[in-house]
Amino acid sequence: MQFKDQNVIVTGGTRGIGKGIAENFLKQGANVLVTYSGNKAAADEFLTTNEEYKDNIFTDCFNVADASACEEFFERLPFEKVHVLVNNAGIRKDNIVAMMPKDDWQQVLDINLTGTFNMCKAAVMKMSRQRYGRIVNITSPCSHFGFAGQANYAASKAGQIGLTRSLSKEVAKRKITVNCISPGFIGTDLIADLPEKLVDEYKQQIPMKRFGTVDEVANGVSFLASEQASYITGTVLEVSGGL
Ligand code: NAP
Secondary structure (H helix, E strand, O other), X not given: OOOOOOEEEEOOOOOHXXXXXXXXXXXXXXXXXXXXXXXXXXXXXXXXXXXXXXXXXXXXXXXXXXXXXXXXXXXXXXXXXXXXXXXXXXXXXXXXXXXXXXXXXXXXHHHHHHHHHHHHHHHHHHHHHHXXXXXXXXXXXXXXXXXXXXXXXXXXXXHHHHHHHHHHHHHHHHOEEEEEEEEOOEOOHHHOOOOHHHHHHHHHHOOOOOOEOHHHHHHHHHHHXXXXXXXXXXXXXXXXXXO
């Protein structure tokens, strides 16, 4: 129960990796505010699945790419302090650069990178006043491998790491840490469209020869978000089976 009485925000927390992260915090006693961008069915299912924690769960729906929406979200929080922010919301829109519509480039950058910036900006104002905070940004191994067909995604994920390193230095004195988790392949909706042949190829390239689970990612997040991780900031923790 190491997060008892702590307030945690997980963006994109109603399904996929974010859901696993949010549920792990709930099990450890936190109040958890999960956000999503429009899939109400998934949000309702999250609430039903986690009925036993209903007094500790809050939901909110907005677009992290919208700076004003993020500011307004922080003005209507159901709790005063924010101990942990996990920037997990993200999308992919794959295409080779030569064929990539500018809108697809922009949308992925807007949600994955600018969304992380918007949420960090609002959170550090609060965390600075508290003199405590943990921010964990969910990046990807694509940030350094740069898989073909994912220039927008790779740029957004590499950008999150740069943002994390700079911000960590700005807020270190106030006992706020800012780190990244870099999950390898995790079987969620985000990669459900990958052809089976490609999935088998990717698994062969992973030293552990399998995709990871949301729980394995959630355990890494939970560590970086804990009070025990007090001297770790500006880092990237790979949870990728050795990729
Ligand atoms: P997912 O299953 O597709 O879930 C994405 C979540 O993000 C959903 O809750 C979605 O809300 C929310 N979201 C999307 N756009 C949003 C926006 N504009 N504003 C607010 N919320 C938004 O994805 P996932 O696989 O769990 O991925 C989560 C994170 O892990 C992403 O940052 C992704 O890049 C990263 N990651 C994933 C993998 C992987 O293999 N799956 C590997 C490395 C990194 P709705 O439900 O309303 O759509």
